[in-house]
Amino acid sequence: xxxxxxxxxxxxxxxxxxxxxxxxxxxxxxxxxxxxxxxxxxxxxxxxxxxxxxxxxxxxxxxxxxxxxxxxxxxxxxxxxxxxxxxxxxxxxxxxxxxxxxxxxxxxxxxxxxxxxxxxxxxxxxxxxxxxxxxxxxxxxxxxxxxxxxxxxxxxxxxxxxxxxxxxxxxxxxxxxxxxxxxxxxxxxxxxxxxxxxxxxxxxxxxxxxxxxxxxxxxxxxxxxxxxxxxxxxxxxxxxxxxxxxxx
Amino acid sequence: xxxxxxxxxxxxxxxxxxxxxxxxxxxxxxxxxxxxxxxxxxxxxxxxxxxxxxxxxxxxxxxxxxxxxxxxxxxxxxxxxxxxxxxxxxxxxxxxxxxxxxxxxxxxxxxxxxxxxxxxxxxxxxxxxxxxxxxxxxxxxxxxxxxxxxxxxxxxxxxxxxxxxxxxxxxxxxxxxxxxxxxxxxxxxxxxxxxx
Numbered sequence: 001x002x003x004x005x006x007x008x009x010x011x012x013x014x015x016x017x018x019x020x021x022x023x024x025x026x027x028x029x030x031x032x033x034x035x036x037x038x039x040x041x042x043x044x045x046x047x048x049x050x051x052x053x054x055x056x057x058x059x060x061x062x063x064x065x066x067x068x069x070x071x072x073x074x075x076x077x078x079x080x081x082x083x084x085x086x087x088x089x090x091x092x093x094x095x096x097x098x099x100x101x102x103x104x105x106x107x108x109x110x111x112x113x114x115x116x117x118x119x120x121x122x123x124x125x126x127x128x129x130x131x132x133x134x135x136x137x138x139x140x141x142x143x144x145x146x147x148x149x150x151x152x153x154x155x156x157x158x159x160x161x162x163x164x165x166x167x168x169x170x171x172x173x174x175x176x177x178x179x180x181x182x183x184x185x186x187x188x189x190x191x192x193x194x195x196x197x198x199x200x201x202x203x204x205x206x207x208x209x210x211x212x213x214x215x216x217x218x219x220x221x222x223x224x225x226x227x228x229x230x231x232x233x234x235x236x237x238x239x240x241x242x243x244x245x246x247x248x
Numbered sequence: 249x250x251x252x253x254x255x256x257x258x259x260x261x262x263x264x265x266x267x268x269x270x271x272x273x274x275x276x277x278x279x280x281x282x283x284x285x286x287x288x289x290x291x292x293x294x295x296x297x298x299x300x301x302x303x304x305x306x307x308x309x310x311x312x313x314x315x316x317x318x319x320x321x322x323x324x325x326x327x328x329x330x331x332x333x334x335x336x337x338x339x340x341x342x343x344x345x346x347x348x349x350x351x352x353x354x355x356x357x358x359x360x361x362x363x364x365x366x367x368x369x370x371x372x373x374x375x376x377x378x379x380x381x382x383x384x385x386x387x388x389x390x391x392x393x394x395x396x397x398x399x400x401x402x403x404x405x406x407x408x409x410x411x412x413x414x415x416x417x418x419x420x421x422x423x424x425x426x427x428x429x430x431x432x433x434x435x436x437x438x439x440x441x442x443x444x
Contacts, residue, residue, distance in 0.1 A: 052338075053335065054384050064288070
């Protein structure tokens with residue numbers, strides 16, 4: 001069939017209702033890229049295209065897009081609000097944790113600084129006190145521990161106006177639950193508790209006790225006592241030094 | 249009956265289709281994503297209208313887009329919108345499914361026709377624009393009920409004229425007359441649109 005004979009079947013062909021022999025003829029013309037039939041079918045397709053766009057609106061599921069793109073190798077990330085919200089939430093949580101952490105760190109630093117300062121103040125006060133005793137015009141000094149093998153050694157400074165300063169070394173830290181207790185023992189009298197202390201890791205210790213008076217020929221002694229302290233010595237003194245000048 | 253309710257085709261079918269086709273020919277998968285964003289709903293609506301099953305429709309939409317993706321090299325990007333070809337492929341995939349599911353002979357000729365994208369070029373670039381839908385609806389409204397029915401059976405059910413005659417209990421000659429008169433009326437009504 002020639003193109004002119006096929007012309008009236010173009011639209012039937014375009015909407016899929018052409019029948020043989022015209023259908024086969026048009027197909028043959030198209031397959032050999034017959035310009036007349038190509039143009040005719042293109043024109044007929046326009047009406048078909050318009051009609052194809054008249055279906056009632058419908059919405060496919062969102063998954064379909066991902067399925068199609070996955071088929072050509074594109075892994076679509078879900079681009080809804082959920083990831084943004086999740087990211088925002090994560091960021092917020094991170095920020096909260098971070099700033100709380102920052103704040104916590106700051107507070108910890110501050111607390112540590114305060115503790116250090118307090119400790120240094122205490123130490124400074126103690127040193128001032130110690131110097132006051134050492135420098136006291138009424139201070140007398142005595143030593144202890146001399147001659148023994150690795151004994152606790154040190155000095156005791158006694159001032160009736162300032163108090164007693166004990167400086168020791170070779171005095172290992174008291175074991176857990178124990179502390180050192182200083183005593184002022186008047187000759188022939190009852191030991192007076194003069195405070196608890198602990199030595200440092202290097203075996204040094206400094207202990208000050210104010211408001212102590214004692215007659216001459218008294219002793220300053222140190223014993224190992226329970227942490228809570230004792231009213232009377234419960235162990236043999238680790239060392240003792242004679243003191244003078246605690247007479248009020 | 250919702251048939252021929254014009255779909256709101258908020259699709260941009262103009263100049264940027266050219267760029268889209270060129271990118272697809274360059275195997276840019278993002279261009280396929282854009283094509284889907286532009287035409288996915290229209291294609292789905294058309295296929296659903298034919299197969300009336302959302303699950304099957306989605307499978308066929310996927311086949312349609314992949315078929316276009318695989319054959320886009322034959323499309324002349326400079327000569328028109330890819331939309332009409334895409335819709336033709338979609339319709340043929342849907343009708344082909346309907347015919348095979350119904351034990352009917354596949355319409356192999358038409359199926360192969362869509363393998364010639366050149367047949368879909370030179371079409372007015374915005375032939376699928378939303379304002380055209382109103383004109384189409386108006387043209388359809390002017391058809392007689394019998395004319396509308398044969399167009400519906402042809403477009404959305406893929407029936408041959410013989411099958412229509414059986415379905416409608418009418419002589420084949422009568423059905424052929426309805427089909428021809430319906431097409432002529434549509435052409436007359438839509439002439440201004442398609443020839444613009």
